[in-house]
Amino acid sequence: MSPIRSRERFFDLLTTSAVSTWVSSTTPVRELARGYIAGDNLGVAMEVAADQVFKGLNFSVRFLADRATDRHQAAACTAEALAAINAIRARPELTGTAELSLALTGLGLDVDPVLAHDNAVTVIGAAQEAGILVTIDDEGPGDHDATMQVQRRLLKEYPDTGVVVQAARHDSLDQLDELITAGRRIRLCKGSYTGPPSVTLIRPHDIDLRMASCLRTLLTSPARPLIATHDPVFVAITERMMSSLGRTDVEFQMLHGIRPLEQRRLVDVGRRMRVYLPYGTNWYEYGIRRLVERPANLWLLSRSVVRHR
Numbered sequence: 001m002s003p004i005r006s007r008e009r010f011f012d013l014l015t016t017s018a019v020s021t022w023v024s025s026t027t028p029v030r031e032l033a034r035g036y037i038a039g040d041n042l043g044v045a046m047e048v049a050a051d052q053v054f055k056g057l058n059f060s061v062r063f064l065a066d067r068a069t070d071r072h073q074a075a076a077c078t079a080e081a082l083a084a085i086n087a088i089r090a091r092p093e094l095t096g097t098a099e100l101s102l103a104l105t106g107l108g109l110d111v112d113p114v115l116a117h118d119n120a121v122t123v124i125g126a127a128q129e130a131g132i133l134v135t136i137d138d139e140g141p142g143d144h145d146a147t148m149q150v151q152r153r154l155l156k157e158y159p160d161t162g163v164v165v166q167a168a169r170h171d172s173l174d175q176l177d178e179l180i181t182a183g184r185r186i187r188l189c190k191g192s193y194t195g196p197p198s199v200t201l202i203r204p205h206d207i208d209l210r211m212a213s214c215l216r217t218l219l220t221s222p223a224r225p226l227i228a229t230h231d232p233v234f235v236a237i238t239e240r241m242m243s244s245l246g247r248t249d250v251e252f253q254m255l256h257g258i259r260p261l262e263q264r265r266l267v268d269v270g271r272r273m274r275v276y277l278p279y280g281t282n283w284y285e286y287g288i289r290r291l292v293e294r295p296a297n298l299w300l301l302s303r304s305v306v307r308h309r
C-alpha cells in the first residue's frame with residue numbers, strides 16, 4: 001500500500017471515537033498534536049499572531065469548528081469569524097498583516113450550500129471593511145465539489161477572495177486554468193487529503209511532479225502565488241524561479257509549528273511569509289492530521305493505539 005494511503009487509513013483509525021477518546025488524553029500525543037495549534041481560544045491565538053507579526057511574519061487565523069449540522073452551529077461559526085475580525089481590528093499593530101482562512105463546512109455547507117455562501121458573504125464583507133484578507137480552504141475530496149460551487153459564486157462577488165489548489169488532485173492543472181486571472185490570490189499546496197484513485201494522485205513522487213508543474217504554471221501566470229509548503233525542495237525551486245522571473249509578489253505560507261526557523265529565514269532574506277494559525281478546543285482532528293503527515297511521529301502514535309487495545 002502506498003505510504004500516503006496507509007497514512008490516511010491510520011488517520012481514519014485515530015479519529016474513530018473509541019480510539020480518539022483514548023489518544024487525545026495520552027500526554028505525549030496530546031502535547032505533540034497541540035504543538036500545531038495556536039491556542040484554545042481567540043485571545044491566545046491573537047497573542048501568537050502578534051508575536052508572529054513582531055517577528056516580521058503575516059498570519060492567517062483559522063477557527064477549528066465542527067462541521068455545522070444545523071443553522072445554529074453555522075451561525076455560531078460565523079459569529080466566531082466576526083469576533084476574529086473585531087479582535088484583529090482592535091490591535092493596530094496587526095493592520096495589513098491578517099488573513100482569515102475559512103472552512104465552508106463550518107459555515108453550513110452540509111446544511112445548505114446557500115447558507116454557507118450567505119455566511120461566507122457576511123464574513124468576507126466584514127473582513128473587507130477591516131482590510132483583512134480571506135481565503136477559502138479546500139477540505140478534501142468529499143467537500144471539494146460543493147466548495148468549488150460556492151467559491152465560484154463568491155469569486156464573482158468578491159474577486160479578492162483567496163482560493164486553494166491541491167496539487168495532488170488529478171484536475172489541479174485544470175483548476176489552475178479556471179482560476180488564474182490577474183491578481184487572483186491562489187494558495188498552492190500538495191494537499192492533505194487522499195481521495196479515491198480517480199480523484200487524487202497517491203504516489204509521493206507523482207504528487208511532487210504535479211506540484212512542480214502547478215508551481216511553474218502559477219509562477220508564470222498573472223495570478224498572485226501563495227506557495228504553501230514546508231518542502232525544502234519546493235521552497236528552493238520557488239526562490240530560484242522568483243529570481244529568474246523577477247517576481248517579488250510571491251508569498252510563502254507555512255503551518256504553525258512546522259519549520260519555524262525556515263519561516264524566520266525566509267523573512268530575513270526579504271520574502272513575504274504567512275503562518276497559518278489554527279485555534280479552538282476542537283484541535284484533535286487537525287492535530288492528528290499533522291502528526292500522521294510526519295513519518296517520525298508514527299511510532300509514537302502506533303504505541304498509543306496498541307496500548308489502547
Ligand SMILES: Cc1cc2nc3c(=O)[nH]c(=O)nc-3n(C[C@H](O)[C@H](O)[C@H](O)COP(=O)(O)OP(=O)(O)OC[C@H]3O[C@@H](n4cnc5c(N)ncnc54)[C@H](O)[C@@H]3O)c2cc1C
Nearest residue numbers: 137138189190191192228229230231253254255276290293
Ligand atoms: C498555509 C497552508 C494552508 C494549507 N491549506 C490547505 C488546504 O486548504 N487544503 C489542503 O488539502 N491542504 C492544505 N495545506 C496542507 C498541505 O496540503 C500539506 O498537507 C502540508 O503542507 C504538507 O505538505 P508539504 O508541501 O509541506 O510537503 P511534505 O512532503 O508533506 O513535507 C515536506 C517537509 O516538511 C516538513 N513537514 C511537513 N509536514 C509536517 C508535519 N506535519 N510536521 C512536521 N514537519 C512537517 C517535513 O520536514 C517534511 O519533510 C495547507 C498548508 C499550508 C502551509
